[in-house]
Amino acid sequence: MDKTPFLPADLVQTHPGLALLRLASLVAEGSGADEDTLDLMFEQMEVGALDGLDGAEIWAELARGLMGARPGAMVKALRECGVLEIILPEISAVFGVPQITDTADEIDLGVLIVAALEEAARRAAPLEVRFALLVMHAGKSDSPREHLPVHYRHIERAAPRIDVICERFAVPGVCHDLALLALHECERVQRASPVRAGPLAAMLDRTGAFRDPELFEKLMLVATCDYFAYGDKTGESHPKVDLLTAARAACAGLDAGLDADEAAEARARAIAAAFKSERWAEA
Template sequence: MKTFLVGGAVRDKLLGYPSSEKDWVVVGATPKIMEAQGFVPVGKDFPVFLHPQTREEYALARTERKTGHGYAGFTFYCAEDITLEDDLRRRDLTINAIAEDAQGNIIDPYNGRRDLEQKILRHVSPAFAEDPVRILRIARFAARYHHLGFRIAEETLALMRSMVVSGEADHLVAERVWKETQRALGETSADVFIRVLRDCGALARILPELDRLFEMPVQDAHQPAADLGSLALLSLQQASQLSPDPLIRFATLLHALNDGLPPHLDNNTSAIHALCERIAAPKEYRELAVLVAEFHVHCHCAQTLEPEMVLTLLLRTDAFRRPQRFENFLLCCESIARSHDRALAHYLPADFLREALQACLAIDLKAIAAQGLTGKAFGDELDQQRLTHIQQLRKPETH
């Protein structure tokens, strides 16, 4: 029985890149042997165990055989005669097929170290094409290491395209699409994830609403991009600079789905709902994306809005009860504004709306109640006082 550190931990150690994940492969063991040593079985599809002290994952070396479509269409074979090289061969990229033994020696049967040095993302074997999730993973790795100069090998990109053409990508399940998308949105160059999916044709299958934006020209010649898709990616880049949160980046990216609608369909967020439903995006992601799509234009011109519209904006974004989501909304709007104006020094509308919210929150509710007002009368008086406070914030030059 021998244990090897594999995958991301070895890859990032050789790169000098921060990594928190540790995956281990055990060669020459059986489930009975693992359990006898105190390892706790947790794998549903194949033998994976938690270390009794560190709780890190240890998987028995295995091979796999394609038996159906998609991520789950495999049977696995685990036995004491499976070698480390056998196990590494089934991995996606050469840079993920490197192992380290207990003495710190590197085992690299598929030249992953060479590809690390040359900054290439290359598949290990033709078996790559059997799992459509690998399309998403490669796009995610491209987003993670883009700033280091990594690129996808031409033969790997060609294989990804063939997987889309053959229909293998159509068997991706929503949960896996969301998991990889969420992780990719947290990477350094999140926009590269979308670019790679579009380059191999997978974006049209997975996120068709986004893909269509690249065919929609921007009418304003002063905009920094020629089509709505490219403009959306510029806003994602700005969001990535302002926040590491995938939630902020996701909502910012999707705002363009509303911008691509004909004028008579303004604020129709059906495309966002359809996309979120297809990839099983969590409720908070969907809610923020819808708010940003509906109200980012209002936010940009908040200082010139009538007090009634400012109050409507605060109410519709639920700023009084959910201040953190309101801050997220403002951050998304700032990202969009910066994608249109790279020289923007400070996003003043956010300051104005924060002031308006604080002014409204400072209203003495007990004083209103002391007037004997209840129900609708109480609400009407509160709104009237809110409007008065907002009006007082208006600068003379904005009248």
Template sequence: MQIYLVGGAVRDKRLGRPGVDHDHVVVGATPEAMLAEGYKAVGKDFPVFLHPRTGEEYALARTERKTGRGYHGFAFHADASVTLEDDLARRDLTINAMAEDADGRLVDPYGGARDLETRVLRHVSPAFVEDPVRVLRVARFLARFAPLGFTIADETLALMRTMVEDGEVDHLVPERVWAETRKALAEPRPSAFLQALRACGALRVLFPEIDALYGVPQRAEFHPEVDTGVHTEMVVDMAATLAPGDDLIGWCALVHDLGKALTPEEELPRHVMHEERGVEPVRAVAQRLRVPNEHAALSELCCRLHLLVHRAFELKPGTVLELFEKLDAFRKPARVDQLLLVCEADKRGRLGLGDTPYPQAGYLREAFAAACAIKAAPLVAQGITGTAIAEAMKRERVRAIATLKATHA
């Protein structure tokens, strides 16, 4: 029995990045031998075991064979005769197909170390085309490593295009698309995810609502970048800067402007009512990908309300309170900061405006705090009862916001 550290842990160690997961491959063993050593079996489709003390994953070396369409169309083979090189050959990218033995010696049959040095994401073998999830994974890895100078190898991008043209991507189940998208939005440069998918044609298949934004013009005085698709890329990157690792903020940033693709051509480059037009496509893509409920709800609210937030200083105190009520903020106060982060990313995600202050956020946070300071107890002490309490609280909240607004005049 020989045990090797494999995959991301080896890659990240050589990049000088902290490793999170430590996966291992076991060569020359059987399931019975693993169980005899105290490992706990957890794999359903192939033999994977948990270490009795560390809880880390140890998988028997295996090969795989394409048997049908999509992610589940594979048959796996694992026994003591499968070599480490056989196991590494089934992996997606060369930088993920390296291993280390117990003494820390590198095993690198497919040139992963070289591709790390030259900053290239390159497929291991032609079998890459057999798993459509790899299109999304390569795009996600680019979102992680683009800040380090990584690019996708031309031949790998060509294979990704082939997979799209052959319809393999059509067979991706919503859960896998969402899982990879969610991870990509939590990476440092989510725009690279969009760019990679667009370059191979997958964005049009998986996210037609986002693909439709490219080429749609905006008013240059507000959007120096002009192109709505480019603006979306800048917004998701700004969201990743303002809220690192937060895929909820990233998702809301990604879909906040979908209504601009529906603006009648004769109205361009203006986008009157795009926030209302955007609700239907935001809802559609959330339902199609089966995104979590809060992602779906907050993204719809961000779509509807982001222009109101931008105009915060122009709003009447009663309208500011209505904004909070539409958010259901008094029951879910975290939504205020979340909406403001998305709106700040929208405002600063524009060409040359990345360092622009966004005072609306501070003002609305103060306004919400002022509204939250109004309590029912003093009103009850005045003899107010029943439904009149809610009406009185609303009046007092509007008055508190108006008092604050006067200090910002």
């Protein structure tokens, strides 16, 4: 006897696994995930509905869900029915792992990811921003317990995992590139300081502020959504993103006719002047 549970007619697909993932993506579109829905998804997973699915097919439904109004709800539903562990074990593993906040309190990394995705939806972020928020903590699941909630060297662990995820699902290159940039730079955004004009200029250059403004803006949106995911923030903008945006404005038009070293020096001095970092200028 076929043990596959009945699915609503509008969810029947060529492969039952696609119906399961479509159900998850519908959760992200606001349909909710009640107990019956989660039970159905769990039963489908238990009877092997995901077996044999092509990664690109899985990505199509994941991308649809990530672009929904409630992408965090989709991730929660996938985890609660056991599917996340199968298709994204790297992300499933970070649930329950603590992350320190700027107030020295702790937050569950899974809760942080869910909240960041919800914030991204609220801000109508593009797919690559939402994907970066989903995967950029992937190196923190196996941080040495004696170091928690600090995650030493998580970037080295996360980068190959992000590569594997992108290869598994044939994720678009723009998503892969922004995820790796966010992995390397988001924590540096949080540490940006107006009295460190040289490092600010270098960060702006690394993150595409001058050569690829669209990429820079997307990175700033990743940082903003991650910042507000901690739940204790007020306002609409990330103060460090405001700082970097002002620093970029201070450098407008300075690189014309200059080589790379001269441009870096000019930008650092312009930032120092804009933030009145006289001590840096004298040094």
